[in-house]
Amino acid sequence: MVAQVVKLEKPAHSTLPSPAPRVPPQKGHVLINRVAVIFGRGAGAHAAVEETSLDIAPGEFVCLLGPSGCGKSTLLNCVAGYVAPTRGSVTVDDVPVTKPGPDRGMVFQQYSLFPWKTVLDNVAFGPRVAGRHDGEAIARTFLDMVGLSRFAKRYPGELSGGMQQRVGIARALANYPSVLLMDEPFGALDAQTRVMMQENLLRIWSEFGITVLFVTHDIDEALFLADRVLVMSASPGRVIADLAVPLARPRSPEIATEDAFIRLKRQCLERIRVESMRAFDQMNQ
Amino acid sequence: MSVEANLDLGDVDEHELPAGSPHLVADLRDKLMATGRSWGVRVFAVLIGLGLWYWAARVHLDFYIRFDNVPSPVIVGEAFWRHLHETKFYIHILVSMRRILFGYILAAVVGIFLGLIMGRSRFARDFLTPYIELLRPIPAVAWIPLAILMWPTEESSIIYITFLGALFPIVLNTIHGVEQTPEVLVRAAQSLGARRVQIFWHVVIPAALPSIAAGLAIGMGVSWFSLLAGEIISGQYGIGYFTWNAYSLIIYPDIVVGMLMIGLLGTFCTYGVRLLTYPLLAWQRRAR
The missing domain is CATH 1.10.3720.10 (MetI-like)
Structure with a gap:
């Protein structure tokens, strides 16, 4: 399902650039079909992800929200191709996922840039291994997009955490993927930098119309970013709620103080609370 | 994308970056002095070793290890x-x-x-x-x-x-x-x-x-x-x-x-x- 997005006029004071008129995206349809992931065998086996089916529309921004250990990263890794589902299948634009590939850009939590390559060479890596000769030009375009052109010749170790993550996003985008997979990419950043990164990401997303699957344990982050929030619960990992986030775009951080946002947040918290109470009761039986 | 957004980010970058080195000459001088001190200590250490060796050979030191046949x-x-x-x-x-x-x-x-x-x-x-x-x-x-x-x-x-x-x-x-x-x-x-x-x-x-x-x-x-x-x-x-x-x-x-x-x-x-x-x-x- 696609969340109903109510389009409102952009507030005049907003510093965000106006998004280009959006053509409905054609690519990036992610279909998770009855996927289950079981780690271990025999008595030690446990279901990291219980049978889950999801249909993510092209261009949709979806957040997987849940506590650590709920299997949200495992589910993401199934889409990325790092984890093979025990049962079920994942397809992206009707192509079954069997291994990692450049059609699904991956942004990790931290320290995933190649420290021995300059920022420019990191971003140009994807196009270059694909045999393209314009890798540098592509890299410069994307560095410009994340506002780091001036740091092209620096090494990742010379950059702050926030800047490194922006390079990570540019690097993933340089392959022109149809889906962007993000595994708690802003989790290690300080609060101020995180807010800036979130706004940045929304701007990039609105320009690209790319499908984003974003893992987080932060409710505010999920509601601020997503069209749709999938709340997950642990042991076994499963989706317990599928919430549409019909907040107007473009969004600015002040949105967190609006009634609609707070109502959604309360809704999320309630689902999580009910679920954890149930799990708690089950454990004590 | 707009230019303002870029500049906006640029400003934040300066704060995120480690302090630059506007005092390049001073930095270089400090570095040279540190290197000089470091080499000074090394040469000094070798001289001490040579001195001890010379002394031990000279007095034919015989204190568990013997220096009487060791050339000075x-x-x-x-x-x-x-x-x-x-x-x-x-x-x-x-x-x-x-x-x-x-x-x-x-x-x-x-x-x-x-x-x-x-x-x-x-x-x-x-x-x-x-x-x-x-x-x-x-x-x-x-x-x-x-x-x-x-x-x-x-x-x-x-x-x-x-x-x-x-x-x-x-x-x-x-x-x-x-x-x-x-x-x-x-x-x-x-x-x-x-x-x-x-x-x-x-x-x-x-x-x-x-x-x-x-x-x-x-x-x-x-x-x-x-x-x-x-x-x-x-x-x-x-x-x-x-x-x-x-x-x-x-x-x-x-x-x-x-x-x-x-x-x-x-x-x-x-x-x-x-x-x-x-x-x-x-x-x-x-x-x-």
């Missing part, structure tokens, strides 16, 4: 000075350098290659580990008889012994480096579309480089360490032979001259290796 630094210095004016001394050095060069380069090539495949392939590792572990503790001197029997010429058996000395540290450090490749970087490369060979070249080898460089430096030291054993075989030339010969002829000052020369040449060559690998590790020094 003055006598050794005189012998050294004399040899510096003989062509033969330089031939000894050059012959040894050539042996080290052959043995070491061979060890570097073979060692890095073995280390890389052992680090990445379980089979290669299981297959080769028994050889590495079993042969590694055998001292160079113990190889002399077999080396003479196995190799067609004296020269090749000496090179073989210096090769063995350098090989093991290089192999072990390379394996260690390959194992330390962060998994997240391999995953990142995979998701960016890199194939196995590309991952090996762009991720595994660079990740192992700091460790390989350390192995190469250690290997150079051990190579010189093994040289004396190798050159016992030699009948004519080499700084190891020079030292061994002085021992046979009981010329004490020359023994020390030979020992110090091996130490100096070993240090010099290790420094050369570090200098050669230095540019490859630029990224490490530029990290915050």
Whole structure:
């Protein structure tokens, strides 16, 4: 399902650039079909992800929200191709996922840039291994997009955490993927930098119309970013709620103080609370 | 995208960045002074050592260790000075350098290659580990008889012994480096579309480089360490032979001259290796 997005006029004071008129995206349809992931065998086996089916529309921004250990990263890794589902299948634009590939850009939590390559060479890596000769030009375009052109010749170790993550996003985008997979990419950043990164990401997303699957344990982050929030619960990992986030775009951080946002947040918290109470009761039986 | 947004980000960047160096001259001066102090301490330390040696030899120190037959630094210095004016001394050095060069380069090539495949392939590792572990503790001197029997010429058996000395540290450090490749970087490369060979070249080898460089430096030291054993075989030339010969002829000052020369040449060559690998590790020094 696609969340109903109510389009409102952009507030005049907003510093965000106006998004280009959006053509409905054609690519990036992610279909998770009855996927289950079981780690271990025999008595030690446990279901990291219980049978889950999801249909993510092209261009949709979806957040997987849940506590650590709920299997949200495992589910993401199934889409990325790092984890093979025990049962079920994942397809992206009707192509079954069997291994990692450049059609699904991956942004990790931290320290995933190649420290021995300059920022420019990191971003140009994807196009270059694909045999393209314009890798540098592509890299410069994307560095410009994340506002780091001036740091092209620096090494990742010379950059702050926030800047490194922006390079990570540019690097993933340089392959022109149809889906962007993000595994708690802003989790290690300080609060101020995180807010800036979130706004940045929304701007990039609105320009690209790319499908984003974003893992987080932060409710505010999920509601601020997503069209749709999938709340997950642990042991076994499963989706317990599928919430549409019909907040107007473009969004600015002040949105967190609006009634609609707070109502959604309360809704999320309630689902999580009910679920954890149930799990708690089950454990004590 | 708008220009303002870019500038906006740019402003934040300045705060995120480490403090730049507007005081370049002052920085350079501090650096030079630090280097100068550092060298001052080194020279001072050597002078203390020489002084103690001189004193111990002079008073024929006999306090568990005996210095009554140890030549004083003055006598050794005189012998050294004399040899510096003989062509033969330089031939000894050059012959040894050539042996080290052959043995070491061979060890570097073979060692890095073995280390890389052992680090990445379980089979290669299981297959080769028994050889590495079993042969590694055998001292160079113990190889002399077999080396003479196995190799067609004296020269090749000496090179073989210096090769063995350098090989093991290089192999072990390379394996260690390959194992330390962060998994997240391999995953990142995979998701960016890199194939196995590309991952090996762009991720595994660079990740192992700091460790390989350390192995190469250690290997150079051990190579010189093994040289004396190798050159016992030699009948004519080499700084190891020079030292061994002085021992046979009981010329004490020359023994020390030979020992110090091996130490100096070993240090010099290790420094050369570090200098050669230095540019490859630029990224490490530029990290915050």
